[in-house]
Every structure is written in structure tokens, then in C-alpha cells.
Amino acid sequence: MCPSSITAELFIVDNGSTDNTASVLAQATKECTTFSLRVIQEHRQGKSSAVNRGLSLAQGKIILVVDDDVVVQRQWLIKHVESYSVSSFDAVQGRVLPGVDVDGKPADPNRLREYNIPIIDYGEEMREIRGLTGTNISFKREVFEKVGGFDTRLGPGAAGFSEDTEYSIRICKAGFKIGYTPHAVAYHELSPARYGREYNRKVEYRKGLSRSLYRTDSIFLSVLPNLAANCIRYPLYCLLGKTQKAYKTEGRIMKCWGYLAGKMRRRRWADSHIEN
Numbered sequence: 001m002c003p004s005s006i007t008a009e010l011f012i013v014d015n016g017s018t019d020n021t022a023s024v025l026a027q028a029t030k031e032c033t034t035f036s037l038r039v040i041q042e043h044r045q046g047k048s049s050a051v052n053r054g055l056s057l058a059q060g061k062i063i064l065v066v067d068d069d070v071v072v073q074r075q076w077l078i079k080h081v082e083s084y085s086v087s088s089f090d091a092v093q094g095r096v097l098p099g100v101d102v103d104g105k106p107a108d109p110n111r112l113r114e115y116n117i118p119i120i121d122y123g124e125e126m127r128e129i130r131g132l133t134g135t136n137i138s139f140k141r142e143v144f145e146k147v148g149g150f151d152t153r154l155g156p157g158a159a160g161f162s163e164d165t166e167y168s169i170r171i172c173k174a175g176f177k178i179g180y181t182p183h184a185v186a187y188h189e190l191s192p193a194r195y196g197r198e199y200n201r202k203v204e205y206r207k208g209l210s211r212s213l214y215r216t217d218s219i220f221l222s223v224l225p226n227l228a229a230n231c232i233r234y235p236l237y238c239l240l241g242k243t244q245k246a247y248k249t250e251g252r253i254m255k256c257w258g259y260l261a262g263k264m265r266r267r268r269w270a271d272s273h274i275e276n
Contacts, residue, residue, distance in 0.1 A: 006077070006078070006081060007035075007060075008035040008036070008060070008077065009035060009036040009037075009038070009058070009059065009060060010032075010035055010036065010037045010038070011038050011039075011040055011054040011057060011058065012025055012037070012038070012039050012040070013040045013041075013042050013050040013051070013053050013054050014039060014040065014041050014042070015042050015045065015046070015047070015049070015050040015157065016042075016043060016045060022039075025039045026039070038057075040053055040054065040057065044152070045157045045158075046152055046155055046156065046157030046158040047134075047150075047155040047156040047157055047158075047163065048149070048150035048151060048152045048153075048154060048155040048157075048158060048163045049152050049157070050157075051065055051134075051149070051150050051163075052149035052150055052152065055144055055149055056149075058141075058144075060141065061140065061141050062080065062081055062084060062138055062139070062140060062141070063138060063139055063140075063141060063144060064077065064080055064137070064138040065134060065137050065138070066135070066136055066137075066186060067134065067135045067136075067186075067188075069188060069189045069191070070096070070099070070135060070136065070186040070187060070188050070189065071099055071186065071187045071189070072136075072185070072186045072187075073184075073185040073186070073187070075183070075184075076094070076136075076184050076185060076186065077184075079094070079181060079183040079184035079185075080092060080094060080138040080181070080184040082183070083126065083138075083179070083181040083183070083184065084140065086126070087126055087179055088177060089128070089177050089178065089179030090139060090140050090142070090143050090171070090176035090177050090178070091132060091137065091138065091139035091140070091143055091168075091171055091176060091177075091178045091179070092137065092138045092139070092178075092179050092180070092181055092184070093120060093129060093132050093133060093136070093137055093178065093179070093180045093181070094120070094136035094137065094138070094180075094181060094183075094184035094185060094186060095120055095121055095122075095136070095180075095181070095182050095183075095184065095185045095186070096118055096119055096120040096121070096133065096135050096136050096185075096186050096187075096188055097119065097121065097185060097186075097187050097188070098112065098115065098117060098119060098187065098188060098190060099187030099188050099189050099190060100187075100189070100190060101189070101190040101191070101192065102191075102192075105190075106190075107190055113244055113247055113248065114195060114196060114197075114200075114247065115190055115194065115195060116194040116195065116196075116199050116200050116203060117188045117189075117190065117194065118133050118135050118188065119188070120133050120135070120136070120180075121182070122180045122182070123182065124182050125182070126179060126180060126181050126182070127179065127180050128177060128178065128179050128180075129178055129179060129180045130168070130172075130178065131164070131165055131168035131169070131172075131178060132164050132165075132167065132168045132171075132178060133164055134155075134163060134164035134167075135186060135188065136184065136185075136186040137164070138184075139171070139176075140176075143171060143174070143176050146174050146176075147167070147170045147171055147174050147176075148170075150163045150164075150166075150167050151163060151166050151167070151213075151214065153213050153214075154166055154210050154213060154214070155210075159206070159209055159210040159213055160203075160206030160207065160209065160210050161203070161206055161207045161210040161211075162207065162210035162211055162213075162214065163210075165211075166214045169214075197247065197250065200247065200250070200251050200254075201250065201251070201254045202254075203251070204250075204251035204252070204253075204254035204255040204258065205254040205255065205257060205258040205261075206258060207255050207258060208254065208255040208256060208257060208258020208259035208260070208261070208262065209258040209259070209261060209262040210258075210262075211255070211258070211259050211262070212258070212259045212260075212261075212262025212263045212266065213262065213266075215259075217259065219260065219263065223256055223259055223260060224256075226252070226256055227253060227256035227257070227260075230249050230252045230253045230256070231253060233245075233249050234246055234249045234250055234253060237249055
């Protein structure tokens with residue numbers, strides 16, 4: 001429940017859905033009496049464009065952003081708001097835990113990495129952290145006013161990932177402090193379409209591509225040495241039966257390849273435009 005001391009507005013951004021989302025949201029709008037609920041259409045594809053659309057309309061002193069594939073805990077909103085009254089944080093990362101699949105089956109704790117979902121759990125105490133994972137975050141209005149919106153080149157529907165990481169970098173450069181609260185909890189759904197190594201390889205490759213758009217890591221001093229080191233580690237972990245470490249290392253290899261591919265594409269694009 002939302003206490004009377006908190007005035008809340010909820011924006012749901014429909015980013016080109018092709019199922020029955022519109023009708024479900026229309027019914028929800030009629031039935032919602034606790035707070036203001038608005039459904040917005042954003043035709044520019046990509047999560048960053050959708051989030052920016054919501055941010056442009058939000059009037060609150062504290063802005064919360066949550067993904068469409070999570071279920072929030074009952075006290076989620078209240079705990080985000082309370083975290084600012086008991087800390088000096090300007091942006092807050094909430095806890096993200098595994099939820100259930102379409103059949104209501106919970107995650108196997110021994111295979112968490114293989115579900116390929118973000119799991120954010122820094123313990124039971126509030127603490128300062130380096131960056132946000134966009135699944136369950138909030139920030140003060142002045143953060144948005146100074147930092148601006150998310151980079152529309154990044155995130156799902158665009159390059160694929162890293163819109164939250166790039167935004168965190170700008171938050172910190174602007175002098176704001178990012179914190180973590182264990183009390184504002186969201187549970188990420190488990191989708192069989194995301195399970196396993198093949199999906200993980202694709203994800204990590206896309207993360208590398210996304211990273212190449214906003215980072216300038218040295219290819220010769222950082223990326224290639226990391227690629228070589230992980231190519232050595234991977235078969236060793238496989239031989240030793242350390243499956244989880246092998247899984248993680250394979251992802252790191254693909255991320256390096258994605259970064260290199262992204263930089264090469266941008267270089268070819270720049271060369272072609274210079275010639276023209």
C-alpha cells in the first residue's frame with residue numbers, strides 16, 4: 001500500500017507492444033484508484049527511449065525506474081523513498097532476486113548464473129556502490145535535471161545493454177552518490193528462453209558491442225590481454241570441472257570479442273565517411 005504521506009504517480013510506457021498489453025493496461029487504468037496511473041506510447045524503439053519518455057513527464061522529487069519483467073515486493077516503493085531519509089545517497093539501487101518461471105517454479109540456487117538474469121544482492125546493510133543496474137533503481141529529481149536522460153544508443157532495443165552503466169558513470173561524474181538498499185526488493189522472472197550457454201554467449205557479445213559505444217579501453221593494453229587470459233582459463237576450468245567459472249569465463253571471452261567488433265565497425269564507418 002502507498003501511505004497517504006506519499007503522493008505517487010505511475011507511468012507505464014508501451015514501447016510498441018504487439019500483444020494484448022494495451023487492453024490490459026486500459027483495464028488497469030480504470031481500476032486503479034490508489035494513485036495516478038498513465039499509459040504512454042513511445043514509438044521510438046528501445047528501453048532508453050521509453051524510459052526517457054517517462055522521465056520527461058515525471059513530476060516527483062524521487063523517480064523510480066523498474067523493468068517490465070519483475071515483480072516488486074509489497075513495500076518496494078516505500079523502502080525506496082525511505083532510503084533517502086536515512087542516507088546521503090542521490091541514487092539508489094534496490095535488491096534484485098530470482099523470481100519464478102511461468103509455472104511458478106523457483107530458481108535452483110546451484111544454477112543461478114545459467115538463468116542469465118541480473119541478481120543484485122550486496123547484503124543486509126545499506127552501503128555505497130559504484131553503479132546502478134536498471135532493473136530496480138531510483139534517483140532524486142536533481143540527478144535527472146543535471147545528468148539528463150539515458151543514452152538512446154544503448155540498452156534493449158538498441159545496442160542491447162549498458163544504458164544503466166553509462167548513466168551511472170555520468171551520475172558519479174556529476175558529483176552524486178550512489179547507494180544500495182536491501183529493503184526495496186524486486187523479483188526477476190525466470191524465462192526458459194534465457195537459459196543456458198548459447199543465450200549467455202549472445203548476451204555477453206552484445207554487452208561488449210554496447211560497451212564499445214561509450215568506453216575507450218585500450219585494445220592492446222586491456223582488451224586483448226584480457227581476451228588471451230580468459231582463453232587460457234576457459235579450457236582449464238572445463239578440465240577441472242569448474243562449470244560455473246567456465247560459464248563466466250566464456251562470457252568474458254565473448255564480451256571482449258563484442259568490444260573489438262564494435263570498435264572495428266565504428267572505425268570502418270568513420271573511414272567510409274571520410275572517403276565520401
